[in-house]
Amino acid sequence: MPERVGVEGAAPITRVDATAVLQLISDGPSGGTAIVLRRPEAPPFVVMGDDSEEGFSRLRRGAIAYGVPELYQALPRDMIREGHILHVREDHTPARVDKAGSVFGPMPEKLWVPLNDEGRPFERMRIPIPSLERPAFVEFVLAGDGDLLDYRLDCEARMGDGYICPYCGKLCPQKEPHTAAHGVAGHTHAGVAAGQDQEPPPLTGPLELGHPGSGSHL
Numbered sequence: 034m035p036e037r038v039g040v041e042g043a044a045p046i047t048r049v050d051a052t053a054v055l056q057l058i059s060d061g062p063s064g065g066t067a068i069v070l071r072r073p074e075a076p077p078f079v080v081m082g083d084d085s086e087e088g089f090s091r092l093r094r095g096a097i098a099y100g101v102p103e104l105y106q107a108l109p110r111d112m113i114r115e116g117h118i119l120h121v122r123e124d125h126t127p128a129r130v131d132k133a134g135s136v137f138g139p140m141p142e143k144l145w146v147p148l149n150d151e152g153r154p155f156e157r158m159r160i161p162i163p164s165l166e167r168p169a170f171v172e173f174v175l176a177g178d179g180d181l182l183d184y185r186l187d188c189e190a191r192m193g194d195g196y197i198c199p200y201c202g203k204l205c206p207q208k209e210p211h212t213a214a215h216g217v218a219g220h221t222h223a224g225v226a227a228g229q230d231q232e233p234p235p236l237t238g239p240l241e242l243g244h245p246g247s248g249s250h251l
Contacts, residue, residue: 048157053097057089060107067137071147075103076119098202100163124148128182154182168193
């Protein structure tokens with residue numbers, strides 16, 4: 034969510050804390066496009082807008098896993114229906130972002146970044162990246178706002194506050210009581226998978242569900 038940061042007595046700086054990066058897999062020769070997401074949930078559909086709308090459908094269900102790119106597959110335009118749709122060209126703009134190939138995957142000019150409520154670019158962007166149990170992020174600062182926005186990497190990856198659940202990938206303030214819902218070892222019932230409504234009989238240990246994503250490097 035957008036945030037105003039800065040020191041006392043100095044002009045505040047607008048920063049957007051992104052929640053995810055959407056990877057659009059096109060069926061054309063142009064290749065993939067990445068969208069920095071400002072909203073807290075991933076929409077089932079993404080529409081690029083303009084007169085020749087190109088639609089994309091999310092490839093999985095469930096909550097966003099912290100730092101793990103969300104994959105979307107191109108689909109025919111007539112499959113777009115009313116509902117939860119992100120119209121990218123209404124509140125995003127193309128940008129050249131430093132280290133885009135390492136952090137996001139696509140080329141620097143294939144990245145769309147969010148605009149603020151006044152249609153202006155954010156001065157800083159904080160993007161989550163994959164990590165084990167501890168939230169990690171990279172931060173970018175706006176270096177130029179001409180026809181194509183230019184964001185430069187501000188230092189290297191840094192650790193944030195909170196805890197990333199290795200079962201469901203959610204970012205939460207602390208490990209407990211969140212992981213109790215998954216039935217990890219040390220709780221009354223073990224072996225409760227994420228999203229399961231009722232606990233099964235006690236087992237000897239937790240289910241090994243693995244981690245939603247691998248590490249990232251710059």
